[in-house]
Amino acid sequence: MALTVARRLGEFVLAVLVASIVVFALLSVLPGDPARAQLGLDATPDEVQRLREQLGLDRPLPVRYLEWITGFVRGDMGISYSSRTPIAPQVLDALQVSLLLVGAGILIAVLIALPLGTIAAVRQHHWDGALLAGLSQIGISVPNFLAGLILVTVFSVRLGWLPSGGWTAPADDPLDFLRHLILPALSLGLVRGAILSRYTRAAVLDIQREDFMRTARAKGLTPGAAMRRHGIRNALVPVITVTGVEFSALIIGAVVIETVFVVPGMGSLLLRSVANRDLGEVQAIVMVIVVLVLVVNLLVDVVHSIVDPRLRSAR
Amino acid sequence: MSEALLTVQDLRIHSGEHELVHGLDLTIDRGERVGLIGESGSGKSLTCLSLMGLLPDAVTATGTVDLAGEGDLLGRSEQAWSRLRGDRLAMVFQEPMTALNPLMRVGAQVAEIIDLHRGGGRAGAGRRDSSARAVELLAGVQLPDPARAAHAYPHELSGGQRQRVMLAMAMANTPDLLLADEPTTALDATVQGQVLDLMRAQVRDAGTSLLFITHDLGVVASICDRVLILRHGEVVETGEIDRVFSAPQHPYTKALLAASALRTDPTSGRLVTIIDTSDPSDPSGPADSVDRAPAPVARPAVRPTVPTPGPHEVIAADGSSLVFNRTAGVAPLLAVTEATRTYTRSGGPLGRSVRVEALKGVSFDVRPGQRFGIVGESGCGKSTLLRILTGLDAATSGSVTVEGREIVGQRDSRLRWLRSAVQIVFQDPMGSLDPRMRVLDIVSEPLRGVTRDERYERVVELLEQVGLPRSATDRFPHQFSGGQRQRIAIARALITRPRLLVADEAVSALDVSVRAQVLNLLDDLMVEHDLTMVFVSHDLHVVRHACDTVAVMNAGRIVECGPTQAVFDNPLHRYTAELLRAVPRLDAA
Missing domain, CATH: 3.40.50.300 (P-loop containing nucleotide triphosphate hydrolases)
Structure with a gap:
């Protein structure tokens, strides 16, 4: 078991390294010189050259990569070309905001999807099961920014219960933080929840057909008890996989919602860096997102092997 | 001790408009071992499931299924059925690979059936008792190192071992009737023999009656006292196993026995078959058979010249x-x-x-x-x-x-x-x-x-x-x-x-x-x-x-x-x- 964990961690580090090389290489071969981009079109070649030296852009790529990645590991992501301030604090602040938002979104999605998906499956031949299946179908077809706009219209504009945008850090004012979190998290979570509930429904339907569910009933469990004791945990295996994928998708999907709700997260920061043609910042943000996705995958594997004993000995 | 344990009368099983089992009568005495034999589509598995109240949603059963001391079981609520299942009625299924919950330790799965039917109220002490009892039961089905087996997950056991676990589970509360649906079909021959021996010993020692469903006449011969031959949802012959196998009366039984033994026709040297018009000709045609089917187109029965035998x-x-x-x-x-x-x-x-x-x-x-x-x-x-x-x-x-x-x-x-x-x-x-x-x-x-x-x-x-x-x-x-x-x-x-x-x-x-x-x-x-x-x-x-x-x-x-x-x-x-x-x-x- 300990060996398995060590091996999985080794694989994780390897994946991060490979990803970092790809990210670095991609952004380095992009056309456009950061120095030229900052100084504008009327700068003389001399001025551009001086800035290149100052930024270290004249050194060979491998050297720059090593410097970048070792800095990254220490938490130093370099200096922003545009604002001339360290990148790391900005990215970490934005990361904190995004994690809270996406985490809340996934939590809402799971809280919606597990019960509704299960009910939709167990009662598939009844009107309520069919209704739930239909509702989730509608939910999937709604883009999350539209869900966001509808929520804002109803709860901020009409009812005035919640702010339509902005952000408060939880440390500053927990209550105000929650008030600002609810609408964007709901916009993310409702749509993802609809998608996830389809998967949950399918997984539970599959489980109901499994032989061991029949065994459970032959032991004297009622259908409901058989589902609670034997069904749900088995159905969770595929659902966990999808949740992991959804989480990764949400980190990216949050870009739009952060814009709609003026939330200072990774998405907003990424948009701003791209607009400023600040490649250093873009590089750092992309790398953080990549690491985040890999961490989520790692977590999915860990949760999987906790839930499913077959995965513990198979590897 | 020929006291009837289970009396089934006029059991009919419907799927929508179709009647799949046409009025089956069956009596099982206490301690009796009965075989239900049939080919695929004969309705043998549905019959078995209907006795457990486990028919699929769209399938319904009518008639009476009378369990001694219980009365008619058909039409009972899920609650009433669950009380009987695993306690008075137990079942072993065909597929040992998928019949156990893959995420749960084997011992816990055996203990669960004990807890379900014995004093659910006392939690702590009862739970410990039942895990100890589970290990005993696993020892009873001759699993090597039962304590370790109880701690194992199903995927760590072989097919034969899993079927032993299923048997231990089914016999946990010494049921009155054990239903076994092709329990050894998926196993290798040597393992099959061991599991059959074990099952025979377990039901004998517990005084449990057995309804054994199979297509394999050899298996039935080794475990049952009496057989029913089921075909297209109808019992065509029933009787003591020796009589049915030595002096079958219905043409289908005769043909089935000949086909199972791969008996050859002495004149043509070809295998005796059950002639089924639905097979070689029209695929959508009716599926019947022995009595009215014409003889198959006979090809010249030339056995190939057997090459000189090789060394042994x-x-x-x-x-x-x-x-x-x-x-x-x-x-x-x-x-x-x-x-x-x-x-x-x-x-x-x-x-x-x-x-x-x-x-x-x-x-x-x-x-x-x-x-x-x-x-x-x-x-x-x-x-x-x-x-x-x-x-x-x-x-x-x-x-x-x-x-x-x-x-x-x-x-x-x-x-x-x-x-x-x-x-x-x-x-x-x-x-x-x-x-x-x-x-x-x-x-x-x-x-x-x-x-x-x-x-x-x-x-x-x-x-x-x-x-x-x-x-x-x-x-x-x-x-x-x-x-x-x-x-x-x-x-x-x-x-x-x-x-x-x-x-x-x-x-x-x-x-x-x-x-x-x-x-x-x-x-x-x-x-x-x-x-x-x-x-x-x-x-x-x-x-x-x-x-x-x-x-x-x-x-x-x-x-x-x-x-x-x-x-x-x-x-x-x-x-x-x-x-x-x-x-x-x-x-x-």
Whole structure:
């Protein structure tokens, strides 16, 4: 078991390294010189050259990569070309905001999807099961920014219960933080929840057909008890996989919602860096997102092997 | 003590408009062991499920199912059923691989059924008692190291061990009636024997009645007192097992017994079959049968000239190499020399890989015209060997030649000739045909450079040879029965005019009656097409009939090989003898 964990961690580090090389290489071969981009079109070649030296852009790529990645590991992501301030604090602040938002979104999605998906499956031949299946179908077809706009219209504009945008850090004012979190998290979570509930429904339907569910009933469990004791945990295996994928998708999907709700997260920061043609910042943000996705995958594997004993000995 | 435990009267099972079981009557006395025998579609499994109240949603049962001291069970609420299930009524299912919850320790699964029916109120102490009791029960079904087994997950146990766990679970609360639905069908012969012995002992010691559902008459003979023969949802014959097996009255029972024993007709030398008009002619036609069906089109019954028997040899004690079935002066059609196959299971980019030796140096010849059987239990390497013979997998070392041409180490593109020279018929007639292709396209797919008309003509000719009508060309696989699909698979295999036909458990998934028909068909085709056959099976019975030479495989090696009769009558290797002993026999009752 300990060996398995060590091996999985080794694989994780390897994946991060490979990803970092790809990210670095991609952004380095992009056309456009950061120095030229900052100084504008009327700068003389001399001025551009001086800035290149100052930024270290004249050194060979491998050297720059090593410097970048070792800095990254220490938490130093370099200096922003545009604002001339360290990148790391900005990215970490934005990361904190995004994690809270996406985490809340996934939590809402799971809280919606597990019960509704299960009910939709167990009662598939009844009107309520069919209704739930239909509702989730509608939910999937709604883009999350539209869900966001509808929520804002109803709860901020009409009812005035919640702010339509902005952000408060939880440390500053927990209550105000929650008030600002609810609408964007709901916009993310409702749509993802609809998608996830389809998967949950399918997984539970599959489980109901499994032989061991029949065994459970032959032991004297009622259908409901058989589902609670034997069904749900088995159905969770595929659902966990999808949740992991959804989480990764949400980190990216949050870009739009952060814009709609003026939330200072990774998405907003990424948009701003791209607009400023600040490649250093873009590089750092992309790398953080990549690491985040890999961490989520790692977590999915860990949760999987906790839930499913077959995965513990198979590897 | 002939006190009735279960009385079933006029049990009818409906699925929508269709009636699947037509008024079944059945009485089981306390401690009695009853067999319910039928082929697929006879309604035997549905009957069993209806007695447990576990019929699928769309299927309903009417009539009375009266359990002593309970009254009629049909129409009871789920709650009432759950109280009985696992306590007075228990069941063991066919598929041990999937019948246990994969995420739960085996001991906990056994303990659960105890807790469910015994004092659910006391939590702490009761829970400990029941886990201790679970270990006792696992010891009772003779699992080695029961305490460790209780701690294991199902995937860590073999099929036979899992079926023991299922039995321990079913017997946990000493039920009045144990229902067993084909409990040993998925197991190897030696394991099957052990599980049957165990089940017999357990129900006897507990005084439990048994309803044993199976298609296998040999298995029933070894465990039951009385049998019911079920056909198309109707009991055609019932009685003491000795009487039914020795003096069957209904023509279907007679035919079923003959087909199960692979009995041959003394005049034609062909296997006795149950004539079923629904099979060879119209696929959508009615499925009946014995009484009114005309005799099948009789082909001249020419048994092929049996080639001179090869030597009867056994593996040397030191495992040194020996080419089995080699006859001086005859060029073999297939020659396998020191073939090995080692798999390396990867452990991921950083993991340690594991080496698995599936074949450990196998050498044998097959002469033209031989019917060469390969028998062995699951995991013995017979499937690996078969994949290598057919060029679907490459041997790690050694040599395999077909008509003198080497196939080991050749690239796929150089093995085109092999694909027409060697053809396979697979086990599963449901899965091996593309469900979206018409029979014409399925059968003719291997043909290259042939005009449309010729293609059609050759397909029709072959379909007729395998006993299917011309109209079959336009149909899809799902419109045919299992036996018919296997005929289609055989036609597909023969269209390239192969020299060697490899049959991989080709009749294992078929009902006994259909099995005899397909074996007869293979017999005829061997002669008509001048074929050589390699017949892989776990079923010794079938190999005994179908093959003139047999090789017995165990743990990646051939341990014994020789003329079928000699090997069966006088096994030289300990493993062969063990294997032969484990086969349930009709006359064991």
